[in-house]
Amino acid sequence: MADDTGAGRVRVVGTGLIGASLGIALTRAGYDVVLHDPSPTASALARDLGAGRLASADDPEPDLVVVAAPPDVAGPVVAAELDRWPGAVVTDVASVKEAVAAAVAAAGADLTRYVGSHPMAGRERSGAMAARADLFEGRAWVVVPGASSAPAAVDLVRRVAEAVGSVVTVMAAAEHDAAVAVVSHVPQVAASLVAARLRDLSDDAVALAGQGLRDVTRIAASDARLWTQILAGNAAAVRSVLHEVRADLDDLLAALDALTGTDADAAPAPGALQVVARSITDGNTGQARIPGKHGGGPTSYASVVVVVPDRPGALASLLVDIGDAGVNLEDLRIDHGLGLPFGLAEVAVLPTAVEHLHTALAERGWRVHD
Numbered sequence: 001m002a003d004d005t006g007a008g009r010v011r012v013v014g015t016g017l018i019g020a021s022l023g024i025a026l027t028r029a030g031y032d033v034v035l036h037d038p039s040p041t042a043s044a045l046a047r048d049l050g051a052g053r054l055a056s057a058d059d060p061e062p063d064l065v066v067v068a069a070p071p072d073v074a075g076p077v078v079a080a081e082l083d084r085w086p087g088a089v090v091t092d093v094a095s096v097k098e099a100v101a102a103a104v105a106a107a108g109a110d111l112t113r114y115v116g117s118h119p120m121a122g123r124e125r126s127g128a129m130a131a132r133a134d135l136f137e138g139r140a141w142v143v144v145p146g147a148s149s150a151p152a153a154v155d156l157v158r159r160v161a162e163a164v165g166s167v168v169t170v171m172a173a174a175e176h177d178a179a180v181a182v183v184s185h186v187p188q189v190a191a192s193l194v195a196a197r198l199r200d201l202s203d204d205a206v207a208l209a210g211q212g213l214r215d216v217t218r219i220a221a222s223d224a225r226l227w228t229q230i231l232a233g234n235a236a237a238v239r240s241v242l243h244e245v246r247a248d249l250d251d252l253l254a255a256l257d258a259l260t261g262t263d264a265d266a267a268p269a270p271g272a273l274q275v276v277a278r279s280i281t282d283g284n285t286g287q288a289r290i291p292g293k294h295g296g297g298p299t300s301y302a303s304v305v306v307v308v309p310d311r312p313g314a315l316a317s318l319l320v321d322i323g324d325a326g327v328n329l330e331d332l333r334i335d336h337g338l339g340l341p342f343g344l345a346e347v348a349v350l351p352t353a354v355e356h357l358h359t360a361l362a363e364r365g366w367r368v369h370d
Contacts, residue, residue, distance in 0.1 A: 008063040010160065011036065011055065011088075013077060015046035017123060018093055019068030020131035023051025025164035028133055034059055046128045061085050064156055067092040070226060071233040075103020082109040089153040091117045095180060096233035097144045097173035105146075115157045116144035116173060118180070119166060126223040137165035144173050181237035186245065188219055188227055189238070195220035211335040211346075252279050301330050301348040304357050305369040308334075308345045318345060318366065325360035327353045344369070 010026055012019045015037040023033045023046055033052030037043035047054055065081045067074055071094040078100065081090045090113060094100050097116045104114055120140040123130050141161035145154045158168050171179070195217040198206055231238055255276050258269035308314050315334070322329055331348035349357055361368050 008032070009034070009060065010052075011059075011062040011065045011081075011085075012052065012068060013037070013065060013081060014068035015042045015051065015128055016068060017126050017128070017130050018119065018121075018135075019066070020046040020049060020051045020128035021121075021133065021135040022066060022068065022093075022119075022164065024049060024131055024133040025136060026160070027052050029163045031160075031163070034062065042128060046131070049128055049131060050133075051128070051131065062088050064088060064160055065090040066160075067094075069094070070229045071096050071100065072229045074100045076107065078104050078114060079107035079109040082113055086110075089113050089115065089156050091115050091157045093117055093119055094233070095184065095230050097176045099233045101144075101146055101173050111146055111148035112150045113153055114146060115149045115153050116146070116176075117157050117161065118142045118144065118176065119161070120180075120184070121166075125221075126226065134165070136161075139166050141166035141168050142176055143168055143170050144176050145170065146173070177234050177237045178240075181234055181241050185231060185234055185238045186241045188222060189231070189242065190245075191217050191220040192227075211333055215333075248279065251275055300351070302351040302354045304347045304349060304354055304361070306345045306347060306361060307367040307369070308343050310336075310341045310343060315345065318361075321361060321364045321366070322347065322357065325357055327357045327360075 009032045011034050012023045012026075013036045015023070015035050019035075019037075023035055027033050027050060034055045035043045035046050035052045036055040037046070043054055046052070062085060065085060065088050067077045067081060067090065069077045069092070074092045074094040078090050078092050081088070082104075092100055094116075095118055097118065101114075101116055105111060118141070119136050120142065121135045123132075123135070143154060143157050143161065154170075161168050194213075198209075198217075252275060255269075255272040258272040259276075306318060308318055319329065327349055329347060329349065333346040333348075334343050335346065336343045347357070358368050
């Protein structure tokens, strides 16, 4: 079993992005990780990436089995692992929890050794080749015990999550599914719907895209098959949130309809502008609640916009100069100039550092926008 440091034997079932990343992170943390995947090629690739060693028939019983399978098959796989390893704790990392837990219970598995979980980490790319050892660092990892989960089993899942740098939150399955519907699943739907408007747009029109569109549609590049499984598994919670979004959209559409019918010389329809403004300000209020760095409270940053030539090493030089100025970089966004040999780097820093950074960069020859 695991020693006092938490290191021990972990079996990872499923070697895609999450499974392979977890294997790499746990191996580096001193765990003995064995890998299993229905595809021998997939598990061999994860092994070659440093995620662990391939499972064999004579492997000793693991302390923990992590099922990194898609949501629609995670339940039966969890039940099979509980049956195969009668002394092991089993968790799954699917992004929906009620459906998986119900499938495990329906299989008649030992629920004292089952603890659901969900690392709130991922990338737009899928598969082991997208795996990263630091994927979970500073990210929330939700531990979702069932009513029958043994305290020792819950503690083991918590320690493994913390071993890869995650911040653990404990939730019930229903609470988890309702929360991720808002913070993860509906944003994916919204990004996909907005990005779909680009399909039939002319090339000239698409070329006008700026950082705002890139921000909104970044996750629209996600795996369609995986997200179909996720949305199907959490359909009730997602449906509820989308009905609320639709109600807000209906209000906004009614306001825009009223404004569309207004003559240029006439006053806007009463109340229409208020609805439009409220749509934006309500968004301001919600956005301000998003946690800041390291899961801390929201922090307001100021931006310094720097012109960066489109040539190798230019951005790296800017980052070095920011560091030499003694300023901590809080965030960075790049907006490429349309048809121009430069980009705009929007550097987010604490407000108290703006004036100093502006002066320091200008002295080093950078063009800084006010």
